[in-house]
Amino acid sequence: MAKKKAAKKKASSAAREQLVVGSKVKAYIKSNGNKTASDVIEALNNKVHCLLDLACARATSNKRTTLRGADL
Numbered sequence: 001m002a003k004k005k006a007a008k009k010k011a012s013s014a015a016r017e018q019l020v021v022g023s024k025v026k027a028y029i030k031s032n033g034n035k036t037a038s039d040v041i042e043a044l045n046n047k048v049h050c051l052l053d054l055a056c057a058r059a060t061s062n063k064r065t066t067l068r069g070a071d072l
Helices: 002-014 022-031 040-061
Strands: none
Touching: 022 040
16 A cells, blocks of 8 residues: 555656756755755655745736746
């Protein structure tokens, strides 16, 4: 059962394009004296996708096609 859930999770996350640069994120975390878990990059990428989806929806609701900083 756990394998099926893991396979579904990987399939759904694989559908999303990678928007963050993993090496840069890891370097930043390391510069703060912390270590990076294996799921951090994927979680951050999902957060970025959600943030951008909300910003797009806000711009659209304001009858704009251009995202602005205020939309974030």
